[in-house]
Every structure is written in structure tokens, then in C-alpha cells.
Amino acid sequence: xxxxxxxxxxxxxxxxxxxxxxxxxxxxxxxxxxxxxxxxxxxxxxxxxxxxxxxxxxxxxxxxxxxxxxxxxxxxxxxxxxxxxxxxxxxxxxxxxxxxxxxxxxxxxxxxxxxxxxxxxxxxxxxxxxxxxxxxxxxxxxxxxxxxxxxxxxxxxxxxxxxxxxxxxxxxxxxxxxxxxxxxxxxxxxxxxxxxxxxxxxxxxxxxxxxxxxxxxxxxxxxxxxxxxxxxxxxxxxxxxxxxxxxxxxxxxxxxxxxxxxxxxxxxxxxxxxxxxxxxxxxxxxxxxxxxxxxxxxxxxxxxxxxxxxxxxxxxxxxxxxxxxxxxxxxxxxxxxxxxxxxxxxxxxx
Ligand code: HEC
Numbered sequence: 001x002x003x004x005x006x007x008x009x010x011x012x013x014x015x016x017x018x019x020x021x022x023x024x025x026x027x028x029x030x031x032x033x034x035x036x037x038x039x040x041x042x043x044x045x046x047x048x049x050x051x052x053x054x055x056x057x058x059x060x061x062x063x064x065x066x067x068x069x070x071x072x073x074x075x076x077x078x079x080x081x082x083x084x085x086x087x088x089x090x091x092x093x094x095x096x097x098x099x100x101x102x103x104x105x106x107x108x109x110x111x112x113x114x115x116x117x118x119x120x121x122x123x124x125x126x127x128x129x130x131x132x133x134x135x136x137x138x139x140x141x142x143x144x145x146x147x148x149x150x151x152x153x154x155x156x157x158x159x160x161x162x163x164x165x166x167x168x169x170x171x172x173x174x175x176x177x178x179x180x181x182x183x184x185x186x187x188x189x190x191x192x193x194x195x196x197x198x199x200x201x202x203x204x205x206x207x208x209x210x211x212x213x214x215x216x217x218x219x220x221x222x223x224x225x226x227x228x229x230x231x232x233x234x235x236x237x238x239x240x241x242x243x244x245x246x247x248x249x250x251x252x253x254x255x256x257x258x259x260x261x262x263x264x265x266x267x268x269x270x271x272x273x274x275x276x277x278x279x280x281x282x283x284x285x286x287x288x289x290x291x292x293x294x295x296x297x298x299x300x301x302x303x304x305x306x307x308x309x310x311x312x313x314x315x316x317x318x319x320x321x322x323x324x325x326x327x328x329x330x331x332x333x334x335x336x337x338x339x340x341x342x343x344x345x346x347x348x349x350x
Contacts, residue, residue, distance in 0.1 A: 024115040025136065025244065028087040029271050030281065031173050036112070039132045040083035040095045043105055043240065049143045052099050052162060053080065079132030080104070084168070086175060087111040089271045090330045092192040093137060098165040101156070101179035102147055103190055106199055106236065108330050109267070110137030113244030136244040140197040140236035148220075148232075149203060150212035151181050184209045194327055199234040255337045260345025263338045272329065275349055282329060283321050289347045294322035309343050 028034030042050070083097045083104065094106040112133040147156035147163070156163050159182055166178040166185065177188045184207040193200050205211045210227045213220075219235040250262045264270065272281035289309065292301040302308055302319055311318050316329035334342075 025111065025113055025266070026087070027089055027111055027271060029089045030091060033170075033173055033175060034087045034111070035168075035170060035175060036085045036087075038083075038085060038112075038114075039079035039081055040085055040097075040104075041132050041135050042080055043135065043139060043142060045104060045142065046144055048145050048157075049102075049104065050080075050100065051146075051157060084177075085112055086190070088173070088192070090267070091328070094190050096177055096188075096190070098177075100147065101163040101165055101177075101186075102143060102149075103141075103188070103201065104143050105139055106141040106190075107135065107137045107139040107242070108192075108197075109332065110135075110242070110244070112136060115244075134244045135242035138241055139239045141199060141234055142239055146214070148214040148217060149181075149186065149230075150214065151184065151205070151209050153212060155214065156181050181205070182209070183207060186211070193233060193235075195235075196327070196331065197236045197238070199236065201232045201234070203230045203232070204228060251335075251337055251341060255341045255344070257341075257344045257348045260341035260343070263334070263342050264345055267332060267334070269342075282324060285346055286349050288349075293319075296320040296322050296324075296326070306343055309346055310339055313339060313342060 026034055026036070080095070080097060080099075082099050083095050085093065085095055087093045090109055092106070092108055093111045095104045096102070097104050113136050114133045146158065149156050151159065161182060163186070164180045166180060168175060168177045174189060179186055179188075184205050187202075187204045187206070189202045191200050191202075192198065203211055203213075205228045211230050213222045213230055213232060215222075219237075221233045221235075223231040223233070225231060250266055251259045253259055269285075274280045274284040275286055277284045277286045288304045289306075291304050293304050293308070295302050298319070308319070313332050313334075315331055317326050317331075320326040
């Protein structure tokens with residue numbers, strides 16, 4: 001990996017050593033997802049979704065001077081205290097809640113800005129009451145209503161005994177959450193589908209009972225593999241855009257290669273594109289400007305001029321580079337100047 005972007009390998013904050021961080025923005029990758037147990041933001045989920053949460057729960061006060069929580073000082077926090085954030089690079093981030101035992105929301109093009117929680121790396125402190133990180137990226141699914149999974153024809157929210165989180169397993173890129181539902185045990189795995197804003201969720205029940213799923217939820221397709229296994233496909237669409245900490249101005253100093261380098265780092269392009277000519281999930285961007293590119297399904301190569309590079313970032317499926325998968329690079333919706341800055345930066349990679 002070229003030194004130009006200098007990703008930091010996470011050592012502190014309990015991150016696995018394979019996680020990449022850019023300042024306060026940690027990321028996983030499609031092969032090595034990052035799983036964070038942290039306070040997660042609540043993007044105005046309904047009361048029915050968070051039926052078992054005590055809204056406005058109290059949190060201990062953190063002392064920047066002492067570097068620890070100060071006992072006895074409490075103030076309500078505006079986050080989900082026992083949720084898990086998972087990131088697969090730019091393609092998929094989701095929030096799974098261990099209290100409600102369900103998927104709460106899903107987004108892409110970013111993960112979390114941890115500044116509130118970890119503090120400003122250059123100053124070494126964090127906001128006294130700011131436990132809750134900020135979302136970064138495009139949200140495209142948000143849970144609504146009661147728990148969509150049913151046992152014996154009843155939503156899990158209506159069972160006499162609420163579902164209880166049993167734990168998760170992480171094997172390579174697969175993460176499986178388990179929870180109890182009466183005397184049965186349900187396993188749930190979330191992955192991204194093969195088109196934009198598409199999700200695939202697998203549910204399996206162990207210990208008897210027939211799995212069901214709430215019918216007629218918009219965008220949901222339910223496939224019953226067997227009485228004990230369901231595959232739910234959800235076609236979401238853009239709900240909201242989040243930018244992380246608001247003070248982050250990637251274009252300070254104008255639209256130039258230097259600010260393009262900052263955009264490149266902030267959007268984590270480097271998780272898929274090397275700058276030194278080596279192959280990664282995507283082609284290396286070293287020296288591509290002005291070169292001919294072989295395009296899948298086309299009998300003539302395309303010239304990688306300014307228009308080609310801008311199109312590759314806005315709409316990666318328009319021309320798919322031969323030898324690479326389509327629907328892999330997320331279509332970036334950036335500010336007009338951010339595209340220009342990226343282009344100027346990519347042109348300097350020689
Ligand atoms: C999740 C992986 C992934 C991320 C993140 C990603 N890309 Fe890509 N990118 C790809 C893949 C795969 C291709 C080749 C297939 C295609 O053309 O869509 C590609 C193609 C490209 C191309 C065309 C390259 C060529 O050889 O002609 C450019 C330019 C590009 N990406 C720029 C970017 C920029 C800039 C970012 C960040 C804003 C970015 N990419 C983020 C996976 C990614």
C-alpha cells in the first residue's frame with residue numbers, strides 16, 4: 001500500500017489489528033468485517049422498534065483529565081447502549097441490537113465517526129457526555145414496527161418471554177447472531193445483496209417451532225427454505241445521508257490534488273484501490289489517467305480521460321473494468337467539487 005494515504009492500523013480502542021482507521025473513522029473490508037460493540041446512534045427509530053429500551057438511559061460522566069468515568073455523575077444519553085456496529089468497507093454497514101435482538105438499520109459508503117467516543121486524536125480527549133459516535137454514509141434501511149420474525153404465527157415482540165441475546169460468532173467474513181425465542185434458538189446473518197441497497201438476511205431456528213415472517217413489509221421478499229429456515233431479501237432505498245462530525249471540511253484550501261487526497265482517504269477508496277500498481281478488490285489507480293482500459297463486454301477499450309474517471313466514481317457500473325466484478329464499488333454521491341478534487345488527485349498518481 002502506498003504511503004500517500006497512510007492508513008493507521010488500529011491498536012487502541014479495542015479494535016482488531018486488521019482494522020483500518022482514518023483518524024476517528026474505523027473501517028473493515030469485505031473479507032475482514034469490523035465489528036464494534038459501542039453506543040450506536042439512534043436515527044429516530046420508532047418506540048415500537050425500541051420497545052425494550054429505556055429511552056434516555058443514563059450514562060456515567062467521563063472525565064478527560066482522569067481518563068475514566070467519574071462515578072455518580074449521570075446524564076441521559078441519546079444512543080443505543082448495547083448495539084453492535086458492523087462494517088464491510090464501503091459496501092455495507094449495519095446496526096444489530098442485542099436488546100431487541102434484531103437488525104435496526106443499514107447504510108453504506110461509510111461507517112462511524114468515533115470522535116465523540118474516542119476523542120480528538122490530536123488533543124487526546126473526548127467530549128464529556130459524547131458517548132455516541134456519528135454515522136457516516138447513506139442509510140437505506142431502517143426497521144419499523146414489531147419484530148418481523150414470528151414463531152407460531154406471533155411476532156417475537158409478542159411472545160410471553162422476550163427474545164434474549166445469546167452471542168455471536170465471527171468466522172472469516174460471516175457474522176451470525178444468536179438469540180432465544182421461547183425454548184428455541186434463532187440464528188441471524190446479514191449480508192449485502194447483489195444490487196445497490198439490497199440486503200439478504202438469513203434466519204434459522206434450532207430446537208423446534210416454525211419460523212415465520214411478517215407479511216407485506218414494503219421491499220421485503222421472503223423465501224421459505226424449510227420450516228426452520230428463511231431467507232429475507234430487502235430492497236431498500238436512500239433514507240438519509242450522514243457526514244460524521246460536521247467540522248470535517250475535506251475541501252479546505254480549495255479544489256486541488258491535496259484536498260482530493262483527503263477525500264480519497266475519507267471515502268476509504270484505499271480499501272479497494274492500491275496506489276502502487278498492485279491488484280486489490282479493484283484495479284490500482286497508479287497511472288490510469290490517459291491510459292486505455294479494457295471494459296467488460298465491449299470490443300473496444302475506453303480511454304481513461306477526465307470524463308471516464310468521473311463516471312467511474314459516480315456510476316461504477318457504467319463501464320466495468322475487465323477482470324473485476326460489477327456491483328462491487330459503491331456509487332459515490334459526493335459534492336461536485338469533491339469529484340473534481342478526486343480527479344485532480346488521481347491525475348497526480350504517476
Ligand atoms: C468496495 C471496493 C471499492 C471501493 C471502496 C472503491 N472502488 Fe473504485 N473500483 C472498484 C472495482 C471493483 C472497480 C472495477 C470495476 C468497475 O469498473 O466498476 C473499480 C473501478 C474504479 C475506477 C476505474 C479504474 C480503472 O482501472 O479504469 C476508478 C477511477 C475508481 N474505481 C475510483 C474510486 C474512487 C475514487 C473511490 C473512492 C471514492 C473508489 N473507487 C472506491 C472497487 C472499489
